[in-house]
Amino acid sequence: MTGRTEARGGEGSSFVLSRGVVTLLAVACGTAVANVYFSQPLLVTMGHDLAMSPALVGSVVTLTHVGYGLGLFLLVPLGDVADRRRLIVVQLLLLAVALAATAAAHTAAILLASMAVMGLLAVVTQTLVAFAASQAPPAGRGRVVGLLTSGVVTGILLARTASGLMADLAGWRSVYLASASLTAVLALILHRVLPRHSDAPPTTLRYGQLLRSTITLFARERLLRLRALFGLLIFAAFSTLWSSVALPLSEAPYFLSHSAIGALGLIGVAGALAATVAGRLNDRGLSQRTTGIALALLTASWLPLAFTRGSLWALVVGVILLDLAVQAVHVTNQTLIYALHPDAGSRLIGGYMVFYSTGSATGAIAATSLYTVADWGAVCALGAAFSCVGLVLWAFTRHSTPGRAR
Numbered sequence: 001m002t003g004r005t006e007a008r009g010g011e012g013s014s015f016v017l018s019r020g021v022v023t024l025l026a027v028a029c030g031t032a033v034a035n036v037y038f039s040q041p042l043l044v045t046m047g048h049d050l051a052m053s054p055a056l057v058g059s060v061v062t063l064t065h066v067g068y069g070l071g072l073f074l075l076v077p078l079g080d081v082a083d084r085r086r087l088i089v090v091q092l093l094l095l096a097v098a099l100a101a102t103a104a105a106h107t108a109a110i111l112l113a114s115m116a117v118m119g120l121l122a123v124v125t126q127t128l129v130a131f132a133a134s135q136a137p138p139a140g141r142g143r144v145v146g147l148l149t150s151g152v153v154t155g156i157l158l159a160r161t162a163s164g165l166m167a168d169l170a171g172w173r174s175v176y177l178a179s180a181s182l183t184a185v186l187a188l189i190l191h192r193v194l195p196r197h198s199d200a201p202p203t204t205l206r207y208g209q210l211l212r213s214t215i216t217l218f219a220r221e222r223l224l225r226l227r228a229l230f231g232l233l234i235f236a237a238f239s240t241l242w243s244s245v246a247l248p249l250s251e252a253p254y255f256l257s258h259s260a261i262g263a264l265g266l267i268g269v270a271g272a273l274a275a276t277v278a279g280r281l282n283d284r285g286l287s288q289r290t291t292g293i294a295l296a297l298l299t300a301s302w303l304p305l306a307f308t309r310g311s312l313w314a315l316v317v318g319v320i321l322l323d324l325a326v327q328a329v330h331v332t333n334q335t336l337i338y339a340l341h342p343d344a345g346s347r348l349i350g351g352y353m354v355f356y357s358t359g360s361a362t363g364a365i366a367a368t369s370l371y372t373v374a375d376w377g378a379v380c381a382l383g384a385a386f387s388c389v390g391l392v393l394w395a396f397t398r399h400s401t402p403g404r405a406r
Helices: 019-037 040-049 054-074 076-080 084-104 108-121 124-135 138-170 173-193 207-220 222-242 258-283 287-305 312-338 342-397
Strands: none
Touching: 019 054, 019 084, 019 108, 019 124, 019 138, 019 173, 040 054, 040 138, 054 076, 054 108, 054 207, 054 342, 076 084, 076 124, 076 207, 076 342, 084 108, 084 124, 084 173, 124 138, 124 312, 124 342, 138 173, 138 258, 138 312, 207 222, 207 342, 222 287, 222 312, 222 342, 258 287, 258 312, 287 312, 287 342, 312 342
């Protein structure tokens, strides 16, 4: 990106999508999405603190993603008819309240409910992505989406590291209390920075029509359906790993602390790099090739991951490959589908992300349940299965779908 990028959402726009604004939006994206992943290194401690069974502990992650999925369908489409600035600020403030409620939870029921609400409101990330995509010039949209996705990946990585470290120092509740404070501060900053009025022409759809139109878009656009299915499969594989990896690492022979397990996420920094590179490759018309290579790497990543109990180095290699592959496909998906109908960007991205959330919830509950009855090898087989299905789907459809955004 150059230092300044003129907004193209409407003629005569005075708002400038500068590098500083893109960076701020990326930070906000990372902060919001981090809340969905804070619990992964903390599951064992949260379960002990609130006397939750292993299966119930696994539902913490699942309910968060269920809430996220509902928010994608019910809240994100509002960005096409409402003032996105106001929508973003209100969601961030309500998210801060939900985070404070999570920090104060003293029963399993309250924790699960607050986590579901937190997931519902964390979809502000997708409203931010849709806003940035609408303001970027078409030729540089992939780069902008890639930069915001880099912020999302960084947020996910720091979520695991920060939550593990803070839990060791001050308990798991401090993680959500700190996030509530940061989220409230970001809401105030964005209230001042973002433009007061959207450049997009007003949409006259009512709320019910808005939701139905999201379904209509899926019925009409084959590319959207295909890319949504890719999203479901890659994030099922992603969640299969990250929702369960804390379990073997907290047992023999490792007995790792929360901070050590959380630090594992830092080695997935390759995912942030892949997000930026994938955006640039899409702008050059190499979306199909990028998708195929990434899905092949995702499938291959489960081979070293299967040796986690015998070698931490094998785990490191597997995590790098998996994070790189998932984020490369994710950025490509978002860039391609937004270009289908820029005037319906929030609905397109929100609808696509419903499949992301469905895949994440499926991977989380399946992996934690499978680990209980069949151990780590079965979890890796499950993740490899999700990845293989994605690769086979790409192989059968790569010649029948466009390789770059229209």
